[in-house]
Amino acid sequence: MGIEVIRPGMFTTVQDLGRAGHAAEGFPECGACDKRTLAAANALVGNAPGAAALEFTILGPELSARKDCAVAVCGMGLAPKTNGKETEVWKPLFLRAGDVLNVGALARGCRGYIAVRGGVRVPAVMGSRSTDTRCGIGGVEGRALRAGDLLPVEACAEGEWERLARRARALGRLAPLAWERAAEPVVSLLPGPQDDLFPPEALETLTAAPYTVAVDSNRMGLRLEGAPVRAKAGMDILSDGILEGSVQISSGGGPIVMLADHQTTGGYAKIATVAPADIPILAQLRPGERVRFRVVDRREALRDLRRLHRTLRLWTARFKEE
Amino acid sequence: MEIKPAGLTGLLCVLGKTADDATAAKVAALDRAIAARKLTGVVETVPGFASLLVRYDPLRISEGRLRRVVERLAETLDAAASAPARVVEIPVCYGGEFGPDLPFVAAHAGLTEAEVVRIHSQAAYPIRMIGFLPGFPYLGGLDARLHTPRLDTPRAAIPAGSVGIGGAQTGVYPLESPGGWRLIGRTPLRLFAPGKEPLYSAGDAIRFTPIGPEKFREREAAAWASR
Numbered sequence: 001m002g003i004e005v006i007r008p009g010m011f012t013t014v015q016d017l018g019r020a021g022h023a024a025e026g027f028p029e030c031g032a033c034d035k036r037t038l039a040a041a042n043a044l045v046g047n048a049p050g051a052a053a054l055e056f057t058i059l060g061p062e063l064s065a066r067k068d069c070a071v072a073v074c075g076m077g078l079a080p081k082t083n084g085k086e087t088e089v090w091k092p093l094f095l096r097a098g099d100v101l102n103v104g105a106l107a108r109g110c111r112g113y114i115a116v117r118g119g120v121r122v123p124a125v126m127g128s129r130s131t132d133t134r135c136g137i138g139g140v141e142g143r144a145l146r147a148g149d150l151l152p153v154e155a156c157a158e159g160e161w162e163r164l165a166r167r168a169r170a171l172g173r174l175a176p177l178a179w180e181r182a183a184e185p186v187v188s189l190l191p192g193p194q195d196d197l198f199p200p201e202a203l204e205t206l207t208a209a210p211y212t213v214a215v216d217s218n219r220m221g222l223r224l225e226g227a228p229v230r231a232k233a234g235m236d237i238l239s240d241g242i243l244e245g246s247v248q249i250s251s252g253g254g255p256i257v258m259l260a261d262h263q264t265t266g267g268y269a270k271i272a273t274v275a276p277a278d279i280p281i282l283a284q285l286r287p288g289e290r291v292r293f294r295v296v297d298r299r300e301a302l303r304d305l306r307r308l309h310r311t312l313r314l315w316t317a318r319f320k321e322e
Numbered sequence: 323m324e325i326k327p328a329g330l331t332g333l334l335c336v337l338g339k340t341a342d343d344a345t346a347a348k349v350a351a352l353d354r355a356i357a358a359r360k361l362t363g364v365v366e367t368v369p370g371f372a373s374l375l376v377r378y379d380p381l382r383i384s385e386g387r388l389r390r391v392v393e394r395l396a397e398t399l400d401a402a403a404s405a406p407a408r409v410v411e412i413p414v415c416y417g418g419e420f421g422p423d424l425p426f427v428a429a430h431a432g433l434t435e436a437e438v439v440r441i442h443s444q445a446a447y448p449i450r451m452i453g454f455l456p457g458f459p460y461l462g463g464l465d466a467r468l469h470t471p472r473l474d475t476p477r478a479a480i481p482a483g484s485v486g487i488g489g490a491q492t493g494v495y496p497l498e499s500p501g502g503w504r505l506i507g508r509t510p511l512r513l514f515a516p517g518k519e520p521l522y523s524a525g526d527a528i529r530f531t532p533i534g535p536e537k538f539r540e541r542e543a544a545a546w547a548s549r
Contacts, residue, residue, distance in 0.1 A: 023368045023377075024353075025520050026456040126517050135456055135497065193326040193334040194439050238341055238461070239453060241368030243332045265370055265453030273329025301330045302380055302528025309381060 001066055002153030003116065005145050009061035009103065011219075013131035014120050014139035014151075015260075017050035022126055022240065023264040030138065032129040033219055033260045033283035034111050036308065036319055037074050038194040040177040041115035043315035044072035044092045044168050051119035054145070056112050058286060060103025061145065063114070065095035070117035070156040070164055075282065076180055077107025081284065090178040092168050094161040109284040117164070118154030126145035134261065175314050180283045184210055188275035188296040188304065189247065194237060197269045198249075202229050203295060206247075210290040211255065221248075222282055224291070228253025231269060239267040245274035245282075257282055275301035277308045323352075323388055323396045324364050331365075333376045333385070335392055337503065341371035341522060343462060346450045349374050350525025354397040361388070371450050371460070409446045410522040412494065414485050414530045415538040416442075420508035427470050427504050427512040441465050442506065446527040447492065455475035457496035457513050457520060461528060464492045468494055483509045485530060494528075507532075510542035 005012075015038065018031020032038035032055050039049035054061065060078070071093050073080045078089045081102045087093060095101060106112050122129050122139055131139025140149050171177070191203060211226035229249045242248075246258045248268040257274060259282065274282060275296060285291055324336045327512040336462060338345030349369050356367055356376060363383025368375040370494070378388055415440045428435045447461035454460075465495045469490045477500060480486070487501030495501060496513035513521060522528060533541065 020377075021366045022456075023366055024523060026450060026452045026454065026458055027516070135514075135516070177441055190327065190329050193328040193332070238339075238371040238373070239451060240334060240370030241328075241332070241377075242371045243328055243375070243377065245329055263453065265451060270328070273332070276330055298327075298330060298385070305330060306381065 002069060002121075002155075004064045004066055004153040005061055005147055005149040005151070006064050006100065007062040007147055008145040008149070009056040010059040012054055012056040012061050013133065014052050014122055014145075014146045015055045015130050016052040016119075016128055018130050018260060019126050019128040019138070026264050027126065028132060028261050029133065029159055029244070030132045030219075031128070031229065032113065032130075034113070034280040035074050036280040036312070037111070038115070039315065040090070040179075040313045041072045041074040041113040043171070043177065044074070044090070044164070045070050045117040046113060046164055046167070047117065047119055049312050049316055051115065052122065052268060053113050053115040053120060053153075056103065057112070058110060059105045060112055060114070063100045065097055065099045065101070065151050066150075067097045067153075067155045068157065069095050069153050070161045071095055071101065072115045073101070073103055073112070074115070074177070076109035076113060078104055079107075080104050080176050092161065092164040093220050094156070094158060095167075102249065107164050110286040111283055116151075116258025117156045117160075118151045121152040121154070132261070137147045147214040171315060175311060177315060181281055183287075184290045184292060185281045186292045186294050187278045187281055188301055189272040189293050190275060190298065191295060192270075193270050193273070194269040195271050197233070197237070198229065198271050202271060203229070205229050206255065207293045207295060210292045213285045213287050213289050213291065214254075215287040217287055219259055221258040221259055221262060222285065224255045224257070226254075229255060229271060235269050237269050239265045241268070243273060245276060245279055246270045247272045247274065255262070259283060275304060277301070277304035323393070325392060327385065328375060330380050331377055333378070333388060335374045335391065335396070336372060337374065338372040341450055341462065341468050343448055345372045346448055346462065346525070351399045351478050352396055353525065355399060356392065359391065361391060364388070369451055374380035395536060406524035408522070409527045409529055411531050412485075412511060413533045413537070413541055414443070414507040415533050415535055416508050418535065420535075420538070421506040422483070423486070424506045427468065427506055431467050433467065438468060438472075438506065441468060442492065443530045443532050447530045448527045449522055449524050451524050454545075455495070455497050455499055456516070459493055459522065459528060461491060461493050465488055466490075468492070470504050472502040473504065476500050480505065481508065482514060483511065485509060508538070510538045510545055512545045532548065
């Protein structure tokens with residue numbers, strides 16, 4: 001076996017890009033909430049952007065290597081330690097058999113990622129290794145990690161790790177992998193699909209003042225507190241398909257933004273949809289923090305998505321070519 | 323049909339204003355037509371009660387092109403393609419330990435338990451949509467005599483395979499879950515089987531066929547062995 005979990009951290013799960021293609025059967029997509037940071041961590045150890053890695057929530061795990069392996073720890077304001085000594089973040093790390101990596105807590109943001117060279121090799125379920133805790137599938141027994149779990153990973157020789165480290169230094173000069181979220185970020189919205197069920201001032205309400213992330217937010221959705229958004233009639237619609245980023249308005253007028261584990265269908269009206277490039281920002285908000293919304297047009301949202309994809313491609317290509 | 327953009331990655335194709343059989347048939351027909359077209363850039367489709375969400379990768383297909391293709395497909399949907407694809411038989415052991423609320427449903431309807439079972443197992447219920455849980459079918463067509471209010475306090479855990487009635491709807495729980503429906507029976511089939519071909523999908527119909535407790539045990543053992 002490869003890596004032993006000494007302490008699991010907070011809601012640490014195995015995640016990749018998710019289980020798309022099964023929404024019609026009712027399976028949530030799951031996958032990393034912040035796919036940008038997942039891709040960065042994977043690039044640092046020479047993996048494809050969507051290789052299975054660990055996602056933790058604020059508090060990272062303590063892990064013990066059972067064999068030599070290469071990992072990368074990515075998250076905002078982390079100070080991880082190997083065998084009690086401060087080690088690097090957003091860089092490839094070489095763990096020798098017996099080394100203990102204590103990831104620690106995020107000083108900022110909400111989710112961190114630990115990638116392992118070769119990916120976390122739990123069995124794939126329906127084409128994905130992502131943990132779906134509600135259905136109990138994927139990851140380690142379909143649940144969050146516990147102390148004593150053993151994660152199957154590939155061994156990495158020291159020579160190979162040195163190559164990874166050289167590439168990471170070159171890449172770091174070319175395009176920084178670390179990113180920070182603004183203290184009160186502004187997230188882009190595209191109106192629809194049910195904006196017509198709301199009075200014209202509803203979008204103004206949603207974009208006028210910041211919203212605060214509620215404590216009952218999770219991987220399914222970000223519940224927001226702030227100025228209530230009123231509909232013309234009721235908020236209920238004939239249930240229809242939901243996307244990551246759909247902004248539902250609940251019966252109390254509170255917006256809920258759907259994240260990776262969202263249900264496949266729902267019966268609340270959706271006033272707007274978050275631009276895909278801004279999903280990682282939402283994934284990095286923790287309860288009590290504030291977010292603002294603004295309305296953009298398709299062209300701008302598409303330009304942002306292209307830019308994000310170019311960055312991810314650059315990281316991956318750079319690691320392949322050398 | 324009205325096509326509404328759902329963000330940068332979705333087109334919501336609205337095919338009706340109510341959850342009825344004709345609308346569900348149109349949704350299923352459009353879904354099949356899009357699947358048959360095998361368009362590059364279409365990620366998946368999600369049927370709703372009166373709509374089909376088409377999810378796509380905007381870096382691989384433009385919204386304009388996808389919209390035109392969907393509009394063309396919608397124009398040529400034929401009636402034959404709109405008929406329910408299959409009727410899936412689901413064996414159910416009604417009453418007793420498997421259907422603790424059967425007496426309540428019968429009393430509420432002013433019928434005997436046997437009459438409730440007969441009425442419930444006669445119809446082929448069209449699957450309007452799958453959602454809430456993997457494989458949870460939203461079914462149309464429950465006989466008005468069997469409409470029964472939900473429990474005031476939902477049960478914390480309903481066993482997988484439970485068949486129930488909630489208001490004007492009937493359905494089956496594929497996974498253990500909390501729920502407020504009145505439970506009238508249980509199927510021995512294992513409906514939640516990730517990675518296996520689903521037994522049914524939106525557009526199909528379900529018929530519940532009564533079986534006795536002995537047959538239930540037998541089918542239960544066989545279902546778990548095979549799926």
